[in-house]
Amino acid sequence: MTPIAFILLIIGVPLVLMLLYVFIRGSMGLRRYILTRIGLTLPMIFILASLVFFIMRILPGDPVRSALGPRGTAEQAENMRRTLGLDQPLIVQYGNFLIDIITLDFGTSMVGGHRPIIDEMSERFPATLELIIPSSILALAIGIIGGSLAASKRRKFPDYSLRVYSVIIYSLPIFWFGLMLQLLFGIQWKLLPVAGRIDPVIRTSLQPVTNLYLIDSLISGNWPAFWSGVQHLILPTITLGLVLSGVFVRMTRINVIETLQADYIAAARARGIRERVVVYGHALKNAMIPVITLIGLQVAILLAGAVLTETIFNWPGMGGYLVQRISSRDYTAVQSVIAMFALLVALISLAVDLVYSLLDPRVRY
Amino acid sequence: MSSTEGSNTPTKRETEGWQNDLQRVGLVRRLLMARKWYGVDWWFVAISAVMVLAFIFIAFFPGLLAPYEPDQIVGTSFLHPGKYPDVPVLVVRTESTVETLLDLATPEGEDRPSVGVVQGGTEATAVREHSQELDDQLIQDGNGLRLRPRIERYDDVQELLNAVNDGTILAAVVNSNEFNQVKSDYPDLRSGDSILGETASAGGFIMGTNEIGQDVFSRLLWGTRIALIVGFSSSIISLLLGLPLGLLAGYFGGAFDRLLSLVMDSLYAFPGLILAIAITSVLGPSIYNVIVAIAVLYIPTYYRIVRGQTLTVKEEVYIEAAKSIGARRWEILWRYIYPNVIPSVAIIFSVNVADAILTSAGLSFLGLGLPPTMADWGIDLARGQRFIQTAWWLITYPGIAIMLIVLAFTMMGEGLMEIYNPKLRER
Numbered sequence: 029m030t031p032i033a034f035i036l037l038i039i040g041v042p043l044v045l046m047l048l049y050v051f052i053r054g055s056m057g058l059r060r061y062i063l064t065r066i067g068l069t070l071p072m073i074f075i076l077a078s079l080v081f082f083i084m085r086i087l088p089g090d091p092v093r094s095a096l097g098p099r100g101t102a103e104q105a106e107n108m109r110r111t112l113g114l115d116q117p118l119i120v121q122y123g124n125f126l127i128d129i130i131t132l133d134f135g136t137s138m139v140g141g142h143r144p145i146i147d148e149m150s151e152r153f154p155a156t157l158e159l160i161i162p163s164s165i166l167a168l169a170i171g172i173i174g175g176s177l178a179a180s181k182r183r184k185f186p187d188y189s190l191r192v193y194s195v196i197i198y199s200l201p202i203f204w205f206g207l208m209l210q211l212l213f214g215i216q217w218k219l220l221p222v223a224g225r226i227d228p229v230i231r232t233s234l235q236p237v238t239n240l241y242l243i244d245s246l247i248s249g250n251w252p253a254f255w256s257g258v259q260h261l262i263l264p265t266i267t268l269g270l271v272l273s274g275v276f277v278r279m280t281r282i283n284v285i286e287t288l289q290a291d292y293i294a295a296a297r298a299r300g301i302r303e304r305v306v307v308y309g310h311a312l313k314n315a316m317i318p319v320i321t322l323i324g325l326q327v328a329i330l331l332a333g334a335v336l337t338e339t340i341f342n343w344p345g346m347g348g349y350l351v352q353r354i355s356s357r358d359y360t361a362v363q364s365v366i367a368m369f370a371l372l373v374a375l376i377s378l379a380v381d382l383v384y385s386l387l388d389p390r391v392r393y
Numbered sequence: 394m395s396s397t398e399g400s401n402t403p404t405k406r407e408t409e410g411w412q413n414d415l416q417r418v419g420l421v422r423r424l425l426m427a428r429k430w431y432g433v434d435w436w437f438v439a440i441s442a443v444m445v446l447a448f449i450f451i452a453f454f455p456g457l458l459a460p461y462e463p464d465q466i467v468g469t470s471f472l473h474p475g476k477y478p479d480v481p482v483l484v485v486r487t488e489s490t491v492e493t494l495l496d497l498a499t500p501e502g503e504d505r506p507s508v509g510v511v512q513g514g515t516e517a518t519a520v521r522e523h524s525q526e527l528d529d530q531l532i533q534d535g536n537g538l539r540l541r542p543r544i545e546r547y548d549d550v551q552e553l554l555n556a557v558n559d560g561t562i563l564a565a566v567v568n569s570n571e572f573n574q575v576k577s578d579y580p581d582l583r584s585g586d587s588i589l590g591e592t593a594s595a596g597g598f599i600m601g602t603n604e605i606g607q608d609v610f611s612r613l614l615w616g617t618r619i620a621l622i623v624g625f626s627s628s629i630i631s632l633l634l635g636l637p638l639g640l641l642a643g644y645f646g647g648a649f650d651r652l653l654s655l656v657m658d659s660l661y662a663f664p665g666l667i668l669a670i671a672i673t674s675v676l677g678p679s680i681y682n683v684i685v686a687i688a689v690l691y692i693p694t695y696y697r698i699v700r701g702q703t704l705t706v707k708e709e710v711y712i713e714a715a716k717s718i719g720a721r722r723w724e725i726l727w728r729y730i731y732p733n734v735i736p737s738v739a740i741i742f743s744v745n746v747a748d749a750i751l752t753s754a755g756l757s758f759l760g761l762g763l764p765p766t767m768a769d770w771g772i773d774l775a776r777g778q779r780f781i782q783t784a785w786w787l788i789t790y791p792g793i794a795i796m797l798i799v800l801a802f803t804m805m806g807e808g809l810m811e812i813y814n815p816k817l818r819e820r
């Protein structure tokens with residue numbers, strides 16, 4: 029399987045299947061909603077791509093000169109410009125860039141081995157995925173439990189302490205938090221590894237299938253590799269997950285409080301149902317629906333956090349790639365990674381909105 | 394308020410209670426009145442306001458509190474927090490007027506002063522070489538003073554310090570750390586400056602020194618200035634752009650509104666840090682570029698809030714009334730809608746400053762934001778990260794500083810939000 033097919037498989041197939049299902053089973057109103065929503069996603073991708081393009085091209089600074097460094101001759105610069113298509117008029121470059129995004133072909137990198145950028149990205153994408161999925165799960169778990177606890181004990185100690193928690197977490201610089209975890213668990217107590225995805229020695233024994241190391245090792249039954257992968261995952265997951273959890277606690281709290289004021293909750297209480305059942309059984313289910321949209325909004329925080337977390341833990345994902353390419357001044361790669369992030373953000377928020385529309389029948393046009 | 398005024402004729406407002414009182418007064422009075430009803434939130438605001446003022450004070454006068462300049466090399470590298478630099482210092486009796494080695498100079502022909510050192514240490518060499526230098530200087534000045542101390546050697550520090558204490562010798566030169574260990578036993582003695590002429594001798598470094606011997610604490614204090622400059626100026630720029638755009642889009646609506654909202658929503662959904670990375674990686678490292686990059690990120694935040702508020706306020710009855718007495722559209726926008734939008738903008742501004750500081754620290758940490766020698770917390774963290782194995786204090790303190798300043802601004806915004814307008818909670 030080529031890496032690009034893999035990326036498409038991971039994001040595209042579930043999205044398309046879900047779309048088809050909803051479209052066929054759904055009512056007229058739902059269909060119209062989905063079409064409108066897709067109609068809004070395309071301009072969003074277009075706007076973000078254009079933004080990236082114009083930031084990278086129009087702002088002062090010559091990428092070719094900075095890539096070649098002080099020793100590059102005028103001739104070399106000219107050659108590079110020609111191969112990158114930078115000698116063409118701006119409008120042609122813009123068209124090419126948009127076509128690149130649609131075809132997911134970003135050309136080859138300017139420095140190093142001159143490999144296709146899409147290959148390099150798709151090697152690193154599974155690493156990012158392996159980081160952000162457990163982190164989101166951790167954040168959601170803390171958010172749901174903490175948020176509903178705070179809401180049910182409103183204006184009491186748990187509520188205040190959880191609110192202070194979420195404000196502190198919100199103010200925590202993620203890169204510093206990661207460093208502190210490294211300092212304590214990696215260096216002071218020597219419990220966990222602080223860099224990389226897996227032990228390099230064990231890695232050689234692992235057959236790459238999906239490049240998600242945990243899944244690969246489970247498939248092949250390679251327990252040492254699995255254990256090493258888990259160990260390497262713990263600190264980055266805690267870093268990213270805790271930093272995200274603050275927002276989730278906040279949002280769940282607000283939503284549960286609002287739901288608890290609804291009439292059907294009063295009715296449930298009047299029937300003598302225990303408060304715990306009311307909160308966790310009746311209110312939480314409905315309060316969770318808006319929280320799902322929140323996940324869509326938090327994709328931005330998640331990806332930005334992933335860039336920093338990957339840098340700290342030397343995690344070979346997309347964010348680490350972006351930072352590495354910025355420092356080697358490979359500007360085609362930088363532009364492509366950022367465009368890829370834009371694509372991801374747009375697609376994930378589309379997916380989240382679709383799930384939302386399925387769960388909440390009120391969302392229709 | 395209304396309850397006292399309208400005691401004769403009960404109004405509708407009276408029955409609706411204190412919430413209406415709050416609606417009728419300005420932000421500052423509202424804050425003071427709100428203490429009764431918003432216990433914790435009020436204290437949130439009060440504590441964070443004190444913190445913010447303290448940070449602003451530090452940013453204006455870092456020199457008052459910081460012992461050294463931010464880029465001054467003041468000691469040996471990697472000194473632990475609280476450790477004194479390992480330098481030879483002059484130790485004299487408390488009442489003595491001797492401050493530096495130069496004060497020991499005597500007129501030509503008089504007795505040479507004796508200076509005690511510990512046998513086998515490096516102090517003897519330091520004293521000899523340094524007084525030689527000073528002596529050359531004195532000969533050139535030619536006012537008859539000479540500095541040729543007689544060096545007397547003692548077996549250990551106790552014996553040496555006892556000799557100074559009972560006046561046998563005028564002064565001793567001791568390793569500063571050794572002196573600090575036994576300092577409490579000799580209440581009559583004090584240490585002067587380093588005889589090498591470095592300023593770092595007298596005080597310790599409460600947060601240690603970094604890899605090239607700069608004082609971490611001083612850099613921390615000076616870093617407040619950079620953080621606040623970036624935070625405030627970028628937030629003000631985004632405010633100046635986002636506020637009018639939001640007002641216009643919300644008030645006039647139409648195609649302009651729809652197009653602008655689409656652009657702003659796309660920008661809002663995109664990871665801010667990554668956009669800032671794109672902008673600064675093209676523009677190059679400089680404080681102005683960081684400010685511009687961060688300002689661009691937060692325009693949508695203001696735009697969305699202001700537009701939403703404008704849409705709500707537009708439907709109010711008093712706007713209808715203003716229209717009916719013939720107010721022009723600009724007048725309505727400026728005199729009726731704008732003042733109603735300002736309070737929520739002020740709240741967003743506070744949270745925004747916090748976000749901007751956090752983002753700029755992230756940028757500097759990635760090596761993108763500011764020039765790498767600047768006294769900035771993010772840069773200090775990035776520099777310290779390389780020495781995480783040996784020097785924990787390099788990465789601990791700047792991070793705490795970032796957290797505290799961001800916490801102050803966030804808490805202020807949070808508390809104000811709850812007090813002023815609970816509907817705004819969903820930022």
